[in-house]
Structure formats: structure tokens, C-alpha cells
Amino acid sequence: MQATRIRIGTRGSPLALAQAHEVQARLTAAHGLPEGAVTIHVIKTTGDRVLDRPLSEVGGKGLFTKEIEEALLSNEVDVGVHSMKDMQTVLPDGLIIGGVLPREDPRDAFISLRHADLSALPVNAIVGTSSLRRKAQVLNVRPDLRVVEFRGNVQTRLRKLEEGKAEATFLAVAGLKRLGMEDRITAPVSMDVMLPAVAQAAIGLEVREGDEATAALIAALNDPMTALAVTAERTFLARLEGSCRTPIAGHAVIADGTMVFRGQILTPDGQQVYDVSRTGAPEEASKLGLAAADEILAEADPALLIRSSA
Numbered sequence: 001m002q003a004t005r006i007r008i009g010t011r012g013s014p015l016a017l018a019q020a021h022e023v024q025a026r027l028t029a030a031h032g033l034p035e036g037a038v039t040i041h042v043i044k045t046t047g048d049r050v051l052d053r054p055l056s057e058v059g060g061k062g063l064f065t066k067e068i069e070e071a072l073l074s075n076e077v078d079v080g081v082h083s084m085k086d087m088q089t090v091l092p093d094g095l096i097i098g099g100v101l102p103r104e105d106p107r108d109a110f111i112s113l114r115h116a117d118l119s120a121l122p123v124n125a126i127v128g129t130s131s132l133r134r135k136a137q138v139l140n141v142r143p144d145l146r147v148v149e150f151r152g153n154v155q156t157r158l159r160k161l162e163e164g165k166a167e168a169t170f171l172a173v174a175g176l177k178r179l180g181m182e183d184r185i186t187a188p189v190s191m192d193v194m195l196p197a198v199a200q201a202a203i204g205l206e207v208r209e210g211d212e213a214t215a216a217l218i219a220a221l222n223d224p225m226t227a228l229a230v231t232a233e234r235t236f237l238a239r240l241e242g243s244c245r246t247p248i249a250g251h252a253v254i255a256d257g258t259m260v261f262r263g264q265i266l267t268p269d270g271q272q273v274y275d276v277s278r279t280g281a282p283e284e285a286s287k288l289g290l291a292a293a294d295e296i297l298a299e300a301d302p303a304l305l306i307r308s309s310a
């Protein structure tokens, strides 16, 4: 019998490495594997290479995933570990999500060296973010604020804050927790103010379709509740992304056997928001996400949508 060997492909950022190590530890423990059976392979992605421009300008799909997916398809690695929020809604042919880890805290964190929360920021204060969603949501509740571009990994953005380039910034609570940097969070932001990005705080395990050996090992790590929530959210996003270039947010929770999905699109200036929600059985996850998106397509102000003439 051949000894089990699994090669994990990951980006090299501290957060990506923390996530890869978590998967390595879970796989090793779940199957009682010897040390060294699960190896980590760092792969540089376009998103890691281009640091001088806003990601929304770099464009293209799968900026943080493409090179890892290529390594999967060419059999250089067996499992791609990704933040699900960075994953395209349609995966390349031959690749599937084999499982998702239990979701961390999905909220965004408000981080400031001087101010307790968003409402405590002085009038006209500068906040830094590179996320079009966070920018629109923040301007919706605080139209006076000025938003400047903040790119780079978690550490870079915190350094910019310390250098005084902004009074506050926002980062996913999940990323900070996984980095052991929870103490940097000034206050979590309520989901009423900042609905998270689709799939925020979920880690996805991408594998080759038909690689049954790896699929069986990965299946032991899958969290079914997280998988259902992420399915609702990603179905919502997939239905909308061709029709609107405006910021999108979406989040599903399952409580007492019921799924509540909430979705949102905003104009980039935050002036207009369309909020939608659907409640139903968790098994109907994709139906809920789809119905929520269809309501937006049918009812939302045209300013929130772009439509081709066809």
C-alpha cells in the first residue's frame, strides 16, 4: 500500500500560510497521518504580484486563485486552500470545492488607534480601504468620510494606519483571528452596517474532479452548515455579477434549522442601497440565493444595475 501524501497549494501571505497550516493540522489529525505526510507549497498569484494598483483596476477573475488552480490541474499540488471570498463563482473545468472548514466570525472589524468605533470618527475623517463594498457601506452611514486606497496584506494595512495615512481601516475579523491578531480589533462592525462579502470567513478546499483519494480525505474536514451558507451566498453572487458592477454583499446563517439569507447591492458612493432577504430550509440554499438575486434584478433601481441592450 502506498503511503498517503497530500500536497497543499497556497499563497505565501501570512494569512494564507496560517490557513494552509490549519488545513495541514486538521488533515493530519483527522486521519492520524505521520508528520510530513501533508506538505505545503507556496505559489505566487497575480494578486500578490501587483501591489501598486487597486485590485478593482487590475481586473480579471481569480486574481488570488489562478496560479494555484493551474498547479492543481498540472498535478503539482492536490489541494488548493483559499479564502472562499476570493474564489470565482465558476471554477475552471476539472476542479471542484471538496469541502469548506467551519466558518470563523464573518464580521468586518473597525480598526483605529484613536477612535472607539465608526460613529466616533470625527467629521470628514479619512478611512483607508481597497474594498469597493466597504467603501460604499461606510459612505452610506457616514457620507462625510473620505476614503483612501489601502492595498496590501493585513500587516501592510496596519502599518499604513500606524503611519497616519488614515484614521481607521476595516479588515475581516476572521483573518485577524486566524493570524492571532485579534487584539488589533478596535470593534467588530455590526452586520446591519456592514454586511460581509459573500463567503467571508470561509476557507475552501479545491481539488481535482475525479481525484477520489484526495476527495475522501478532504470530506472529513467539511462543515456542512458552512457549506450550505456559502452555497446560498455564492449562488446570489453568481446570478448578479454579470448584471451589476456595483458592490455586492451577502450573508447566510442557519439557526434552529432555518436559513436566513440577506443580500445587498449598493452604488459605489453608498447613496443607494437595495437590501433583500429570504428565509427557508437550509437544503434550499441555492434557491434562496437565486430568489434574492432575482428580486434585485426585477425590483432594484436601474442605477444599481448595468444591463446590456440585448
Ligand SMILES: NCc1[nH]cc(CCC(=O)O)c1CC(=O)O
Residues within 6 Å of the ligand: 083, 084, 085, 086, 170, 171, 172, 173, 174, 175, 199, 200, 201, 202, 203
Ligand atoms: N482579499 C483579501 C482577503 N481575503 C480573505 C480575507 C479575510 C479572511 C476571510 O474572509 O476568510 C481577506 C482580507 C480581509 O478582507 O481583511
